[in-house]
Amino acid sequence: MAAVTSVTTTATRPGWLRQMRTKTRRLKLPWIPVAIVSTLVICAIFAEVLTSVDPREINMLEARMSPAVISEFFGGADANYSWSHPLGTDVMGRDMLSRLIYGARTSVLISLVALSFGMVVGTTLGLIAGYRGKWVDALVMRFADAALGFPTILVAMIIVVLLGAGMLNIVLAVMLTVWARFARMIRGDVLAIRELDFVTQAKIAGVSAHMIIARHIFPNIVNTLLVITSLQIGQVILLEASLSFLGLGLPPGEAAWGIMVAEGRTVIVDVWWLSLLPGLAITIVVLAFNFFGDWMRDTMDPKLRRA
Amino acid sequence: MAKQAPVLEVQDLRTYFYTRTGVVKAVDGVSFSLMPGETLGIVGESGSGKSMTALSIMGLVPKPAGKTVGGKVLLDGEDLLQKSNSEMRQIRGRKICMILQDPMTSLNPVYTVGNQLIETLRMREDARGHGLKERAIDLLSKVKIASPETRIGNYPHQMSGGMRQRVVGAIAISGSPKVLIADEATTSLDATIQYQYLQLLRELQKDTGLSIIFITHDFGIVAKMCDRVAVMYAGKMVEFAPVRDLFNKPSHPYTEALMRSVPNVDEEVDKLYAIEGQPPALDKLPVGCPFAPRCPYVFDRCLHEYPTSVTVGENHHAHCWKLI
Amino acid sequence: MQRYILFRGIQALFTLWILSLAIFLSVHLTGDPAQYLLGSEAGRTEYEQLKKNLGLDRPLYIQYIDFMGDVVRADFGKSHILGRSAREVLMERFPATLQLASAAFLIALVVGIPLGIVSAVKRDTPIDMFAKFFAVLGIATPGFWIAIMLILLFGAILGWLPTFGRGGLDHFVLPSFVLGWAAMAGMVRLGRSSMLEVLDSEYVKFARVKGLSERLVIFKHALKNAIIPLLTFSGLTLAGLLNGSVAVEVVFAWPGIGRLMLQGIQTRDFPIVQATVLAAGLFYILTALLVDILYAYVNPKIRYE
Numbered sequence: 030m031a032a033v034t035s036v037t038t039t040a041t042r043p044g045w046l047r048q049m050r051t052k053t054r055r056l057k058l059p060w061i062p063v064a065i066v067s068t069l070v071i072c073a074i075f076a077e078v079l080t081s082v083d084p085r086e087i088n089m090l091e092a093r094m095s096p097a098v099i100s101e102f103f104g105g106a107d108a109n110y111s112w113s114h115p116l117g118t119d120v121m122g123r124d125m126l127s128r129l130i131y132g133a134r135t136s137v138l139i140s141l142v143a144l145s146f147g148m149v150v151g152t153t154l155g156l157i158a159g160y161r162g163k164w165v166d167a168l169v170m171r172f173a174d175a176a177l178g179f180p181t182i183l184v185a186m187i188i189v190v191l192l193g194a195g196m197l198n199i200v201l202a203v204m205l206t207v208w209a210r211f212a213r214m215i216r217g218d219v220l221a222i223r224e225l226d227f228v229t230q231a232k233i234a235g236v237s238a239h240m241i242i243a244r245h246i247f248p249n250i251v252n253t254l255l256v257i258t259s260l261q262i263g264q265v266i267l268l269e270a271s272l273s274f275l276g277l278g279l280p281p282g283e284a285a286w287g288i289m290v291a292e293g294r295t296v297i298v299d300v301w302w303l304s305l306l307p308g309l310a311i312t313i314v315v316l317a318f319n320f321f322g323d324w325m326r327d328t329m330d331p332k333l334r335r336a
Numbered sequence: 337m338a339k340q341a342p343v344l345e346v347q348d349l350r351t352y353f354y355t356r357t358g359v360v361k362a363v364d365g366v367s368f369s370l371m372p373g374e375t376l377g378i379v380g381e382s383g384s385g386k387s388m389t390a391l392s393i394m395g396l397v398p399k400p401a402g403k404t405v406g407g408k409v410l411l412d413g414e415d416l417l418q419k420s421n422s423e424m425r426q427i428r429g430r431k432i433c434m435i436l437q438d439p440m441t442s443l444n445p446v447y448t449v450g451n452q453l454i455e456t457l458r459m460r461e462d463a464r465g466h467g468l469k470e471r472a473i474d475l476l477s478k479v480k481i482a483s484p485e486t487r488i489g490n491y492p493h494q495m496s497g498g499m500r501q502r503v504v505g506a507i508a509i510s511g512s513p514k515v516l517i518a519d520e521a522t523t524s525l526d527a528t529i530q531y532q533y534l535q536l537l538r539e540l541q542k543d544t545g546l547s548i549i550f551i552t553h554d555f556g557i558v559a560k561m562c563d564r565v566a567v568m569y570a571g572k573m574v575e576f577a578p579v580r581d582l583f584n585k586p587s588h589p590y591t592e593a594l595m596r597s598v599p600n601v602d603e604e605v606d607k608l609y610a611i612e613g614q615p616p617a618l619d620k621l622p623v624g625c626p627f628a629p630r631c632p633y634v635f636d637r638c639l640h641e642y643p644t645s646v647t648v649g650e651n652h653h654a655h656c657w658k659l660i
Numbered sequence: 661m662q663r664y665i666l667f668r669g670i671q672a673l674f675t676l677w678i679l680s681l682a683i684f685l686s687v688h689l690t691g692d693p694a695q696y697l698l699g700s701e702a703g704r705t706e707y708e709q710l711k712k713n714l715g716l717d718r719p720l721y722i723q724y725i726d727f728m729g730d731v732v733r734a735d736f737g738k739s740h741i742l743g744r745s746a747r748e749v750l751m752e753r754f755p756a757t758l759q760l761a762s763a764a765f766l767i768a769l770v771v772g773i774p775l776g777i778v779s780a781v782k783r784d785t786p787i788d789m790f791a792k793f794f795a796v797l798g799i800a801t802p803g804f805w806i807a808i809m810l811i812l813l814f815g816a817i818l819g820w821l822p823t824f825g826r827g828g829l830d831h832f833v834l835p836s837f838v839l840g841w842a843a844m845a846g847m848v849r850l851g852r853s854s855m856l857e858v859l860d861s862e863y864v865k866f867a868r869v870k871g872l873s874e875r876l877v878i879f880k881h882a883l884k885n886a887i888i889p890l891l892t893f894s895g896l897t898l899a900g901l902l903n904g905s906v907a908v909e910v911v912f913a914w915p916g917i918g919r920l921m922l923q924g925i926q927t928r929d930f931p932i933v934q935a936t937v938l939a940a941g942l943f944y945i946l947t948a949l950l951v952d953i954l955y956a957y958v959n960p961k962i963r964y965e
Contacts, residue, residue, distance in 0.1 A: 175675045180902040180944060182918075183937055186925055190933055191686040267802055271907055274804045275922060290805050294911065297808055298816045308805030315800040396868055400784065421874075429871030436869070441862040446884050446960055455880075456870050491960045507870060 776851020798845025
């Protein structure tokens with residue numbers, strides 16, 4: 030026996046560096062999505078550093094300039110572009126690159142806030158519903174069903190009627206649907222965990238309900254929580270963009286990708302880059318988050334693969 | 337009995353899985369034969385290749401990752417591995433059939449058990465339509481299901497686990513196959529129902545002269561049901577013996593360890609015996625004997641060479657260097 | 661079965677009631693409709709008069725009973741902007757949305773489900789790759805943006821299809837494709853995963869062991885089970901279609917209730933908002949109920965409870 034063990038260890042003893050490398054390789058991190066998401070986050074945090082141009086600054090003299098990165102190579106003789114606006118300008122002469130970078134900030138900010146609220150509310154309700162069961166569970170789940178099934182746009186519109194358009198309302202509208210997804214999944218997990226022996230043991234020992242939830246159940250749902258969150262980000266960004274596009278969120282002129290697409294809509298034939306670029310940004314970012322979410326789910330919890 | 341020709345003969349069967357991490361040798365050179373009316377047990381830990389051996393015989397290795405790459409499966413002298421898909425379909429159910437592990441899920445939840453029985457009968461009966469229902473009811477009563485006339489209209493979820501397993505049995509024998517493979521067929525049933533089910537299988541065997549391959553990890557079932565036993569480890573059959581010999585004189589260290597890990601009521605033991613270590617990953621098999629890393633008797637030769645078959649007694653062989 | 665349907669029906673009524681309550685509260689509690697209507701310059705007496713005319717000076721519960729009566733009679737009052745009864749406008753616009761949503765739903769079902777199923781059966785083949793790519797893209801691209809890009813391509817550049825308003829069949833092509841794409845993508849994804857799961861089940865394995873033909877295994881044993889989760893999903897898909905239809909109607913100038921709803925909000929036209937939100941909600945809830953009943957019919961576990 031001893032001989033065997035020594036054989037195997039000498040044969041495959043990696044240095045810690047190699048161990049790290051094999052570990053990351055085994056994780057099979059999706060590099061492209063990770064790079065895209067990092068870029069987005071960097072844009073959101075360091076917008077002022079990355080561009081010195083004010084995204085709201087109107088300059089009618091420099092309006093409708095086409096993206097230099099394209100026109101330099103493909104533009105005809107009459108192409109109007111300048112390298113001071115690498116991605117061109119909009120109908121008001123605002124710099125597209127700067128607007129896109131600040132738009133990233135808007136997206137990240139709104140999605141993050143809405144998602145966090147949704148997560149906290151949904152997780153809390155899911156925990157309570159799953160642990161308490163009976164009528165509490167039935168009530169929470171009925172509301173979750175209604176929220177999940179109900180068209181978000183209707184919810185957003187009711188909120189806009191209620192409070193008027195604005196950033197807070199987008200957050201609210203998104204939150205009102207997102208919480209239900211968290212509540213549903215968490216409740217399902219809790220129902221299973223609740224039956225496990227260590228919970229019964231704690232109950233027998235007379236531990237209070239909220240202590241059981243906090244100490245014994247919550248640590249076991251963290252994985253699920255991370256997975257749902259990463260799967261939801263893309264959808265939330267998309268939702269935010271749709272609401273902004275419809276003018277239900279930030280006031281027009283603000284740097285948000287949805288608003289930018291909307292601004293380009295009426296002039297799509299002449300000023301095509303106005304809608305194209307922000308829409309592309311949304312698609313790429315949502316794709317990246319979706320792939321990242323899929324990867325998270327596959328690595329952290331293969332059981333969730335079907336959900 | 338020895339003079340008789342075997343109904344099923346498996347020679348050097350190899351089924352490999354091609355995965356990203358390497359080739360997994362799930363079945364690695366398995367050979368055995370099965371006589372008419374005989375019951376052969378295949379035992380081993382989970383992941384030792386028992387189920388994959390069965391699926392290879394049925395020609396139902398999960399595609400595209402898995403593939404039977406070598407060997408012969410001779411059923412009445414015909415090699416099943418050479419058959420086309422449609423030819424195999426004619427053989428499955430009629431000449432050789434299988435009962436899967438889980439009675440809860442072996443029946444399709446959206447069709448009645450009658451529907452699922454009749455569809456099997458329809459495939460093989462020339463008499464189309466008429467009399468099928470009567471035959472189905474007949475089969476249900478054969479597996480001792482009470483009031484089969486009403487049960488035939490039931491959906492699987494309306495039946496108990498034991499009853500579902502009987503229905504599965506009825507479907508499996510409906511084509512009067514020569515060979516029946518039962519893959520952990522009673523594992524998920526509780527003890528009394530398990531006993532009744534085994535009893536039923538033996539009666540059916542007595543009536544029809546069916547040969548059974550019993551795949552299990554339960555030595556109690558082996559003792560009750562089987563004539564001969566094959567022990568599998570890491571895709572290979574490491575010991576082969578008539579059931580009495582195996583219990584009296586386990587020769588391979590792995591068999592010995594398996595026997596010791598079965599709790600015995602008669603003996604007073606302070607501690608349950610468990611085999612040290614884990615079965616090897618099948619894509620990274622050691623060069624020599626795959627059991628060597630866990631074997632208490634390991635010596636130098638075991639690490640370099642796979643042991644040849646050693647005859648220990650009449651019809652009793654084991655692959656171990658220690659026995660030479 | 662009857663109990664199940666009854667239960668679902670009561671649940672649908674409950675959801676509808678919650679919705680109507682939300683609308684009532686949003687109009688009567690937080691905002692002040694009279695204030696909205698008059699604007700901030702209006703004088704005190706003028707304001708009181710309007711409040712009285714609208715019945716806003718009465719206790720809230722009386723107003724609520726009144727409101728519920730109106731809802732039941734589908735009487736939402738007169739649109740301030742259009743000067744016509746909101747119900748009339750709604751009935752005029754509703755068919756347009758219904759047609760568009762049906763076309764999109766049909767595309768999603770007819771293309772999405774078979775593609776998902778085939779993709780699972782022919783796993784890891786080029787057709788599977790295509791289906792996966794298609795689905796991934798459909799879920800990640802914003803519909804309103806795709807709509808604009810298609811208008812640019814097929815309308816402005818190629819000039820093949822009309823991009824504006826309602827008309828002949830050709831008017832349907834772009835809007836229904838855009839609206840149906842995301843739903844279709846969802847169907848492909850779910851259809852694929854549920855079929856894969858079913859194909860891996862013991863009963864499909866057992867059907868093969870029995871010697872059934874591949875055709876019977878797939879079409880009889882696998883398909884019906886794989887469709888069950890898709891049915892539930894198609895209910896959710898309808899919600900998605902209603903979501904998307906607002907943006908699609910706006911971009912393609914489609915005269916449906918989605919656009920009407922948005923206009924109502926922009927112009928603070930409460931009768932229109934009430935009418936459209938309730939109609940959309942009712943439409944959604946009824947379809948969801950229908951799907952639930954269908955689901956029960958396919959799934960014997962529920963049917964025989």
